[in-house]
């Protein structure tokens with residue numbers, strides 16, 4: 001039984017069936033990739049997992065509990081944290097201040113930008129944020145404006161902000177989109193490091209095959225809103241249906 005179990009999930013936008021009967025089983029403490037062409041329904045599926053969209057049909061279970069009918073905030077509290085396709089950080093704040101926000105929110109159950117100056121007086125929160133910056137190998141950037149960082153470092157900060165919530169399941173939607181090769185490789189290394197150091201399950205939507213084959217233990221291929229095949233990376237690479245539908249051969 002997986003930590004995340006998606007059964008027969010369907011989602012329609014007007015006349016478009018974005019998701020058909022999606023079944024997905026993500027085993028605990030694995031890296032599971034979801035791949036597929038543009039418009040396959042990958043982001044829609046992710047949105048159904050985090051409460052941003054409500055599926056028309058089917059069920060989504062996390063650690064034996066249904067996520068359906070819960071708000072994104074409640075689902076986050078259950079232990080699911082999500083990295084968005086474009087980095088969601090506060091550019092005008094320092095890297096350290098950014099990192100303090102999720103730690104503060106986890107402790108007090110509220111997310112607020114007001115009172116960020118008071119937050120600096122909270123020694124335990126500053127220390128927890130500093131530790132997380134060390135874990136993310138970005139302690140040297142703590143005073144920098146977040147907006148001034150490279151795309152790769154913004155992504156690194158954002159992943160750190162998600163981890164600061166201590167999730168059991170980390171969801172990433174194309175984390176290397178728009179990145180230069182060096183930043184992409186750094187992101188791969190960071191995710192490998194996270195996997196080694198923490199008890200965490202990672203589900204990653206990714207277009208870049210280099211990233212997918214560097215990280216994933218299982219791969220689900222989504223095409224036109226329906227899972228085409230789920231298998232190990234080696235089997236996916238050689239799968240004729242996948243080559244045809246996705247790798248364009």
Ligand code: ADP
Nearest residue numbers: 013016018036037038039040041042043044045
């Ligand atoms: P992917 O992430 O795999 O590229 P998406 O899940 O973003 O695909 O989109 C799947 C399909 O659903 C696409 O045809 C897209 O245009 C459509 N779609 C996604 N979100 C919406 C929405 N909010 N309203 C209408 N159509 C949508």
Ligand code: MG
Nearest residue numbers: 042043044173
């Ligand atoms: Mg998408």
